[in-house]
Amino acid sequence: MVTSRQVFFDQFAPTSTADTNAIAIGLIGNGADRDALVRAVDRANRWGHDVLVSMRNCEPPDDDFLDGLEASVVNEANSSEPIPRRLETVAKRGGYSGLITHWLHDGYIKYDRSVAKLKRTDAFRVGAVVSSSSVGQRILAAIPAYNEEGSIASVVRTTRQYVDNVLVVDDGSDDDTAARARKAGATVLVHSQNRGYGSALRSIFREGRQRGVDQLVILDGDGQHDPADIPRLLDGLRRSEASLVIGNRFGDDSETEVPRYRAIGLWMINFLTNFCMGNVRKDDRIEDTQSGFRAYDATAIATLATDETIGTGMGASTDVLCQANHHDLRIEEIDVTIAYDVECSNTRNPIAHGIELVSNIGYRFGQERPILSVALLGFWLVIVSVSYILTSSSRRPNSDSSLSLWVQSADRPRQSTSSEERSTDRPLENISLMQKLPLSKTS
Numbered sequence: 454m455v456t457s458r459q460v461f462f463d464q465f466a467p468t469s470t471a472d473t474n475a476i477a478i479g480l481i482g483n484g485a486d487r488d489a490l491v492r493a494v495d496r497a498n499r500w501g502h503d504v505l506v507s508m509r510n511c512e513p514p515d516d517d518f519l520d521g522l523e524a525s526v527v528n529e530a531n532s533s534e535p536i537p538r539r540l541e542t543v544a545k546r547g548g549y550s551g552l553i554t555h556w557l558h559d560g561y562i563k564y565d566r567s568v569a570k571l572k573r574t575d576a577f578r579v580g581a582v583v584s585s586s587s588v589g590q591r592i593l594a595a596i597p598a599y600n601e602e603g604s605i606a607s608v609v610r611t612t613r614q615y616v617d618n619v620l621v622v623d624d625g626s627d628d629d630t631a632a633r634a635r636k637a638g639a640t641v642l643v644h645s646q647n648r649g650y651g652s653a654l655r656s657i658f659r660e661g662r663q664r665g666v667d668q669l670v671i672l673d674g675d676g677q678h679d680p681a682d683i684p685r686l687l688d689g690l691r692r693s694e695a696s697l698v699i700g701n702r703f704g705d706d707s708e709t710e711v712p713r714y715r716a717i718g719l720w721m722i723n724f725l726t727n728f729c730m731g732n733v734r735k736d737d738r739i740e741d742t743q744s745g746f747r748a749y750d751a752t753a754i755a756t757l758a759t760d761e762t763i764g765t766g767m768g769a770s771t772d773v774l775c776q777a778n779h780h781d782l783r784i785e786e787i788d789v790t791i792a793y794d795v796e797c798s799n800t801r802n803p804i805a806h807g808i809e810l811v812s813n814i815g816y817r818f819g820q821e822r823p824i825l826s827v828a829l830l831g832f833w834l835v836i837v838s839v840s841y842i843l844t845s846s847s848r849r850p851n852s853d854s855s856l857s858l859w860v861q862s863a864d865r866p867r868q869s870t871s872s873e874e875r876s877t878d879r880p881l882e883n884i885s886l887m888q889k890l891p892l893s894k895t896s
Contacts, residue, residue: 476568477547478502478581479540479554480524489557492617494524496592499684500564500691505543505552507536541578555581561591561617592616593666594683596639597653598674602628605674609637615683616670620660622653630674651769655758661749662758669749678746682789686748689787696753696782697773699739700746704788712793719743726771730778740786743770756780 478497482490490506497504504524527543534542537554544552551571555562566582594616598605605621612619621634625647634641642656654671661669668687672678682700689698702709711719719741726742749757756776757763763772777784 474550476502476551476553476571477505477544477549478562479505479507479537479544479552479578480557481507481536481540481554482557491614493555493557493562495615495684496562497564498523499688502553502564503547503549505540505547507540537578537580545577552578553581554578555583591666592668592670592687593618593620593661593664594670594672594680595620595622595657595661596634596672596674597622597624597650597657598626598630598634599624599647599653600626600628600630601674602626602630602633604676605630606633606637608672608674608676608680609634609639612672612680612683613638615680617666620657621674622656622660624648624650624653649765649769650767651763651765651772654769654773655763655765658749658754658758658760661754666754667751669754670747671749672746677791677793679790679792682746682787683748685787685789686746689785690748690750693785694783695785696750696756697777697784698748699741699784699786700744700789700791701741701786702744702789702791703740704786706788708790710793715793726774729771730775739774739784742774744789744791745770746789746791747773753777753782756782 480490480493480497494504494506506524506526508526525543525547527540540554541552553562553567553571562581562583567579570582571579592615594612596605596608596612596619598621601608609619609621619639621631621639621641623631623634623641623643625644631641631643642660644652644656657669657671668690670683670686672680672683678700686698686700689695701707702711723738723740723742727738730739732738757773760776762776763769774784
């Protein structure tokens with residue numbers, strides 16, 4: 454991959470990193486939207502292509518703009534050749550096997566089809582096959598947000614560097630979340646009232662399907678997820694051919710410091726979720742079932758957009774996995790680092806959250822595996838009943854001891870224990886004595 458540099462058309466020499474089998478991408482812009490150029494270069498890099506850039510009718514980019522741009526910007530050098538042909542000459546001198554040219558205002562490159570188009574011809578240069586979508590948004594990042602005014606603007610601005618568009622679903626916030634997200638450059642969809650995390654996800658999937666995006670990344674708005682990891686999730690979609698890639702905070706390459714109480718709770722939730730999904734083998738298990746940092750391909754977007762079984766609460770993360778598993782969508786994980794020490798992190802009660810998740814997993818298990826769930830419930834009831842019987846038997850005295858105590862109690866003379874009992878016994882004694890005395894005759 455070439456690093457950022459500015460070269461002259463007639464002085465370009467092969468780079469030490471150029472592969473003789475590599476296909477270069479030639480981007481042509483007018484300097485009006487440099488953010489679009491940065492995103493286009495980043496997409497080409499993620500697809501494994503070196504980039505040549507030529508800006509028409511404008512001054513060459515300054516050093517500040519070139520800093521960090523993984524591309525070679527070709528200066529016109531007063532050349533009279535058309536820009537595509539000039540880029541072709543530069544690419545040949547660079548040792549590339551072919552060139553795909555693209556005008557930035559024409560939409561977004563379909564890289565797989567563009568490369569196939571080049572390989573079908575004997576030509577060195579072809580024009581790119583672009584997206585037919587009227588919206589032209591290939592990669593969408595979506596952020597479900599609720600009262601995130603303190604962090605949403607920063608998250609949106611950083612995320613825009615890695616995707617074509619950012620969507621924020623404001624789930625009935627009573628602060629300035631929506632206004633600050635719009636000001637930062639996001640498209641905002643507002644729920645009139647707080648419906649829950651799952652409802653925000655359902656709105657995101659429907660919006661992604663309606664826009665015809667090819668890839669969707671969902672991340673939190675509190676700053677815990679690093680948008681710089683977005684290219685890694687998207688690369689995981691492309692390389693693994695998975696439909697869903699999860700940002701895993703428990704992997705070997707993750708530097709996430711999960712609080713101990715969270716780690717214990719998440720271990721139990723992960724175990725129950727995998728059991729619910731039938732992931733018994735170690736290789737099939739998902740390490741981080743509750744990560745909200747995920748990437749979806751077009752198949753997953755279309756599938757989940759029409760799924761009415763996804764709940765409205767926090768248990769929707771589990772619902773999405775269960776439905777993806779139900780539809781045989783491939784799920785992979787990429788190690789990421791999540792920050793728990795951010796200023797505006799979620800303050801939801803972890804105990805209430807855990808109870809909600811466990812309840813939802815139990816419900817999903819009953820839906821997914823009704824026979825097994827009934828069998829397990831029956832087995833549990835049997836265990837409880839047997840335990841109760843054994844406990845009761847150990848506490849109850851045997852029958853011989855009970856009879857002996859009853860006989861001894863019957864033979865023992867009654868003793869008064871209170872003043873009331875003593876006062877009650879005296880009249881009875883007097884009555885007995887009177888019955889024994891002879892009655893005197895009266896005249």
